[in-house]
Amino acid sequence: MREVVVLGVGMHPFGRHPDKGLADLAHVACWKALKDANVPAKDVQVAYLANSIGGLITGQEGIRAQTVLGPNGFGGIPMVNVENACASASTAFRGVWLEIASGLYDVGLAIGVEKMHLDDRSRTISALISISQIELSKLGMQFAGEAAMRCKRYMRRYGGTKEDLALVAVKNSYNGSLNPYAFHRKPYTLEEVLNSPLIADPLHLFMTSSIADGAAAAILCARDAVKRYETKRPVIVAGCALMSGRFREADPLDTDVESTITLTAKEAYRQAGMEPKDIDVAEVHDAMSPIELVSTEDLGFCGKGEAIRYLKEGRTKITGDIPINTSGGLCSRGHPVGATGIAQIAEIVWQLRGEAGDRQVKDALVGMCEDSGGVLVNGDNAAFTNVILKR
Amino acid sequence: MAEEIGKKRIPVLPGLIHEAVGPGERPYLIGGKCKTCGKICFPKAYVCSVCMTADSMEEVPLSTRGFIDTFTVIHVAPLGFKAPYVQAFINLPEGVRIFSLITGCDPLHNDLEDGSEVELVIEKIREDEKGNDLIGYKFRPVEK
Numbered sequence: 001m002r003e004v005v006v007l008g009v010g011m012h013p014f015g016r017h018p019d020k021g022l023a024d025l026a027h028v029a030c031w032k033a034l035k036d037a038n039v040p041a042k043d044v045q046v047a048y049l050a051n052s053i054g055g056l057i058t059g060q061e062g063i064r065a066q067t068v069l070g071p072n073g074f075g076g077i078p079m080v081n082v083e084n085a086c087a088s089a090s091t092a093f094r095g096v097w098l099e100i101a102s103g104l105y106d107v108g109l110a111i112g113v114e115k116m117h118l119d120d121r122s123r124t125i126s127a128l129i130s131i132s133q134i135e136l137s138k139l140g141m142q143f144a145g146e147a148a149m150r151c152k153r154y155m156r157r158y159g160g161t162k163e164d165l166a167l168v169a170v171k172n173s174y175n176g177s178l179n180p181y182a183f184h185r186k187p188y189t190l191e192e193v194l195n196s197p198l199i200a201d202p203l204h205l206f207m208t209s210s211i212a213d214g215a216a217a218a219i220l221c222a223r224d225a226v227k228r229y230e231t232k233r234p235v236i237v238a239g240c241a242l243m244s245g246r247f248r249e250a251d252p253l254d255t256d257v258e259s260t261i262t263l264t265a266k267e268a269y270r271q272a273g274m275e276p277k278d279i280d281v282a283e284v285h286d287a288m289s290p291i292e293l294v295s296t297e298d299l300g301f302c303g304k305g306e307a308i309r310y311l312k313e314g315r316t317k318i319t320g321d322i323p324i325n326t327s328g329g330l331c332s333r334g335h336p337v338g339a340t341g342i343a344q345i346a347e348i349v350w351q352l353r354g355e356a357g358d359r360q361v362k363d364a365l366v367g368m369c370e371d372s373g374g375v376l377v378n379g380d381n382a383a384f385t386n387v388i389l390k391r
Numbered sequence: 392m393a394e395e396i397g398k399k400r401i402p403v404l405p406g407l408i409h410e411a412v413g414p415g416e417r418p419y420l421i422g423g424k425c426k427t428c429g430k431i432c433f434p435k436a437y438v439c440s441v442c443m444t445a446d447s448m449e450e451v452p453l454s455t456r457g458f459i460d461t462f463t464v465i466h467v468a469p470l471g472f473k474a475p476y477v478q479a480f481i482n483l484p485e486g487v488r489i490f491s492l493i494t495g496c497d498p499l500h501n502d503l504e505d506g507s508e509v510e511l512v513i514e515k516i517r518e519d520e521k522g523n524d525l526i527g528y529k530f531r532p533v534e535k
Contacts (some may be wrong), residue, residue, distance in 0.1 A: 122470050129469050135434055138403045139516060139527050140469070140492045145478045148463040156461075156505065200463045200478075247432065247440040251488070254460075377434065378488055379480060 001101040003223035005234035006389065008037025009346035014214035014334035015183040016117050022054055022064065022215075023071045026113040029215035029339075030072055033109070037219035038231050041073055044219070045105040048080045048095040050088035050112035052338035053127035057115055068113060083338070085131050086285060086373020087242075088112060089216060090341030090385035094240045096220045106225040112343075113215035114336030124211055131337070132375040133382070144208055146375050147288035148200035153253040154294055155202075158305035162202045165290035166193040167311055169207045169331055172289055175318060176328020178358040181343070183212050183334030207289045212334030216342035218349075235349045238366070239272035239388035241265070245380035253294070260384050261298040261372055268368070268386035269300075276300030279322065279388070280364040281351050283344035285371045286329040292316075295370060296324060299386075318359055326351060326359045337373070344369035345387060352391045366390045403516050403527035407434055409452065410513060410526075418513045419452040420528060422487060431485040455511040456533065457483040462505070464498050471517040475499055481509060481530055492516075495531030508533040 010032025012025045026049070034041055049065035060067055065079040078099075084091040089112025096108035116124050129137045132146070151165055170190055176182040188196075188206050196205040226234050243264040252259035269275060276299060284299065286292040293307035301322045302310045310316055316324040327333050327347040330340060348367035350356040367389050374382030402408065411418045423435030426449060428442040435450055462479035465472075477493035494512060496503060509530035516527035 126470050135404060135407070136490050137469070138525075139490065140472050140476070140478060141490055142465045142467070142469050142472075142478065144467070145463045145465050149461040149478075149480060152461045152463065152505075198466045200465050200467070202463075247436075377490065379490070 002103055004097050004100045004220055004237045005223050005226060006218050006237065006345065006349050007039060007221045007226065007229065007231050007234055008033045008035070008219040009349045010036055010217050011181045011343060011346050012215040013181045014212045014336055014343065017213040018117055020213060022051065022058065022068045022113050022115050025115065025213060025215040026068045026111055027072050029113070029217040030109065030111055033217035033219050037221070038229050039107060039219050039221070043107045044074065044077065044109045045107050046078045046096060046099045047074055047109040047111070048082050048092035050082040050084070050092035050338045050341070051114060052083055052085060052088045052131065054115060054338070056127040056130065057118065057123065084383040086287060086337055087341055087371040087383040087385045088338040090345070090369065090371045090387060091242060091383065093218060093342055093345060093387065094242050094385065097237050097240050100220055100222050106222045108220050109217060110220060110342060111215065111217040112339035112341055114338040115213050116211040116336055117213050128337070131373065133377045135377045136375060141375070142200060143375060144203055144288060145200040146379060147291055148203045150253065150294065151202055151290050153251065157253055160308045163190060163194070164308045164312070165202060165293070166190055166204070166207060168286070168289040168292050169193045171311065171317060172286065172325050172329040173206070173332050175326050175359060176332020179328050179333065182328045182332045183210060184332045203288055203290070207331065209287045209330035209335035212336045214334060214336040214339050214343070216339045216346050218342055218345055233353055233391065235352050236390050237387065238274065238390045239268035239386070241267035241271065241386045243267065243384040245374070245376045245382045245384065247376065247378055251379065259298045260380055261295055261370065262300070264384040264386045265299045265370065268388050272388040272390070274366065274388060278366050279368045280366050281323045281326060281348065281361045282368040282370065283327060283347050284324055285373065286325060286331060287335060287373070289329060289331045292324060292329065299368065299370060318361060323361045326356065326361060341369070341371050341385060344371070345389070348389050352389060399523040400526050401519065401523050403525040408513060408528055417455065418511065419455055420489070420511065422451045422453040422485065423448045424451040431487055433487045433489055453485060453487065454483050457481040457489070457509060457530070459503060459505055459507045459509055460488060462493060462503055477501060477503065479530070492529045493531065494529040503532065
């Protein structure tokens with residue numbers, strides 16, 4: 001396997017963009033990434049495009065990579081359509097990483113794009129609910145409720161209050177207020193979070209990620225081909241793991257069974273030859289913000305039951321020793337499902353290059369991006385990724 | 392329950408429920424049991440996820456009573472459902488955890504707890520676009 005680097009990243013700001021379709025959103029992200037990488041578009045030899053619900057939303061099934069990237073000038077190269085719930089974009093990233101690591105190609109494009117704001121909001125909600133296993137969605141599972149139950153199991157085992165859970169949204173909304181690509185730029189107080197409408201006890205609206213339109217792209221390149229380009233400091237892909245959920249016997253929040261997030265992280269750590277203490281900054285998948293606490297523990301950044309203490313001590317803030325979701329996370333940045341994974345990668349690339357502006361973590365050398373999405377019948381997520389990037 | 396003319400009862404999904412047909416028969420959920428390792432799953436599966444032995448699964452009726460593992464009150468409902476309602480994971484004695492809505496209690500003034508005993512009911516989950524009843528399972532609190 002050859003070493004692979006990220007040469008450039010680009011995003012279309014996440015938010016409400018009623019006039020833009022998938023190709024419009026993708027155009028901005030794709031060309032920003034190419035300019036950031038200083039790589040001519042003609043040099044892109046392979047492209048993976050991630051999208052999660054565009055078939056149901058736009059009616060375009062099967063060939064969204066070709067139809068979205070075509071108007072952006074790409075054709076006559078291998079293209080792969082990727083769909084993997086909330087981990088779609090990171091799965092596309094991994095696909096391009098493998099294409100280059102294998103030696104088949106030198107330069108590739110990974111892009112995630114999602115269009116969610118429609119006149120008919122119920123169509124979007126229905127499409128989102130269909131990302132849960134059909135045995136759940138047909139019987140009335142509401143996905144925020146699944147996370148709500150996970151939060152309750154966490155509190156049952158480790159303690160903590162609703163106020164503690166809300167503090168994650170307070171921290172992340174502050175981070176998001178500093179991020180020009182974030183949908184919601186308002187920092188919330190604890191009172192504002194707890195006074196926002198109740199969605200599924202104990203989760204309130206400001207603790208949930210929001211429907212958004214957006215795109216994020218990355219240009220990957222073989223390490224030994226970087227010299228062809230005059231680029232910024234390349235960011236190395238040190239580990240890149242993909243995992244499916246398990247029909248396991250017991251929930252990790254009730255027992256000491258290893259969660260699938262941990263299993264996925266262990267594979268990424270193994271590839272990178274690293275441990276949790278080597279990570280300087282992390283983007284974790286907080287589709288419902290308190291789930292960040294569970295992930296913080298499952299990724300090994302602190303011990304089981306310690307995440308609330310870490311949060312309250314400010315250790316996961318931008319100025320802390322393990323800053324988490326400096327971008328604002330999914331609740332502030334917004335969650336265009338098929339784009340989120342590469343938005344996380346973009347944030348970590350900016351952090352490692354020292355380009356994160358007001359959100360900059362001091363001396364960040366290694367960063368992690370964790371995604372988990374879809375819900376299986378037993379409550380495990382369906383798709384997991386973990387990407388470790390280093391300077 | 393009187394049924395409206397022309398309205399059909401359709402299972403929300405095939406293969407989940409054995410509906411009571413004869414007198415004295417009770418409905419149950421259809422599980423899968425691995426003849427090799429004994430693991431029971433729901434819904435039934437072709438192959439056991441624990442031991443992965445070939446041709447080892449058989450259908451078994453699952454217990455109709457269990458205990459709430461965790462529950463939450465949903466205040467914003469998906470299309471076709473009406474908030475507020477209670478959703479839960481139920482632990483059955485076979486070691487199976489099942490997702491279900493909870494019926495037979497006031498969602499906003501319930502006295503449910505983790506560990507509350509609940510029993511299976513077969514009832515309408517919602518209506519389809521043609522007004523047919525989609526039939527599935529729920530659980531309800533057992534009278535104390």
